[in-house]
Amino acid sequence: MAEEALRQAADAIIREARERKASDIHISEGMPIWYRVNGRLLPAQTQMSAEEIRGMLYAIMPKRHAEKFEKGFDADFSFQTSDGHRQRVNVFRQQKKMAGTIRLLNASIPTLEELKMPTVLYEMAKAPRGLILVTGPTGSGKSTTLAAMIEYMNQNSDRHIITIEDPIEYVYETKKSLIHQREVGEDVGDFASALRSALREDPDVILVGEMRDYETIQAALLAAETGHLVLSTLHTTGAAQTVERVIDACPTGGQNQVRVQLAGTLKGIVSQCLIPCGGGVTRVAGTELLVATDAILNLIREGKTHQISNMMQSGTALGMHTLNMDLVRLMQQGYITREDAAIYTNNKAELEATLR
Structure with a gap:
């Protein structure tokens, strides 16, 4: 898949996760995609091949972080989807395969009252x-x-x-x-x-x-x-x-x-x-x-x-x-x-x- 198509695939997965009120997405080569919804891990409806997952993670990763990742380091970066939502992404290796965790951030900042925090x-x-x-x-x-x-x-x-x-x-x-x-x-x-x-x-x-x-x-x-x-x-x-x-x-x-x-x-x-x-x-x-x-x-x-x-x-x-x-x-x-x-x-x- 071309890089733009891979970025669109990431957009689609994130959109599905947001519709399901997920807080995180777990993506790994050769494994199903999982969403964390209210603390529980649930399988995503959309699934991708190992090659597509690897390509997608590289497509959303800034070049500087990709170079760092190739040297054996984990990559931490933010990613903004086409609808303006921001995500925090961590890409890492496990069993010599590529994996990533995407934290979905709120588009707006909630108030302390909305969070039910102590006054x-x-x-x-x-x-x-x-x-x-x-x-x-x-x-x-x-x-x-x-x-x-x-x-x-x-x-x-x-x-x-x-x-x-x-x-x-x-x-x-x-x-x-x-x-x-x-x-x-x-x-x-x-x-x-x-x-x-x-x-x-x-x-x-x-x-x-x-x-x-x-x-x-x-x-x-x-x-x-x-x-x-x-x-x-x-x-x-x-x-x-x-x-x-x-x-x-x-x-x-x-x-x-x-x-x-x-x-x-x-x-x-x-x-x-x-x-x-x-x-x-x-x-x-x-x-x-x-x-x-x-x-x-x-x-x-x-x-x-x-x-x-x-x-x-x-x-x-x-x-x-x-x-x-x-x-x-x-x-x-x-x-x-x-x-x-x-x-x-x-x-x-x-x-x-x-x-x-």
Whole structure:
């Protein structure tokens, strides 16, 4: 098939996936095409030969990424279909064959209210400086939550916002805020160097797609320390674990300094997971929310992160809650079952105690 025909084939598969309300498409040479719909994997109606799949993945891959892929690296890039929808694509090899995962992005940015996020996130988004972390496993909606926060700022404040992403997912239209979006590999070499450069670009807010390594973490903390509001993500499943991950990512000799930096900059952590509900027809977000009170920051500074969960349970008046507290709320409101809660809890014993 010609390259244009292959791109049209990709358009058709993505269109079918969107009609079925899928979040992801899984494509592999010599295997059926699968869609992830509300957390479940379902076969696609359209199927392609191994040769067609290989050609299609190369057809949608930018030349620079194709060259990188040929050298043995995975390829991360964004792809826009003819109807204007954007997708995030990861192409990789498995058993010496080509495979890809396509994440379907929303055409419009949902509001925090539409996402049913805690209202305290609106207050965090108003903070003039500090560090806000959105965490959770892959596919838990972290990027969408961050996009909703950035769009809230865009509509309600006059700020200079710089986003550093790999790749760019949601594209913003300038409203009250000026927004510059930089893509790793296209506009800048890596997250850490982009962060250092951003400090010379008069930003008010910096969105870092992911804090992947010590260098990026250190640059993000420095940006937060020097009067900027920094938002980023981590692949962790809880507020206390997030604090520990940030500290553990740093060399042993520098961990005390990072504790002090984190205690001086952290504004809040929202950890989330998406739970199938309504018989698998839709999903709802279960969240854990830490608000950086003086007491919480003291625990971080003193290395007592194991006490954070207890502090959060007693901080409901300030908007805090643990994941188990939110799972119980979702059960009481009829969104999920007790069985669902048992699957998604990060502490089964605590969940049972909360239910009792």
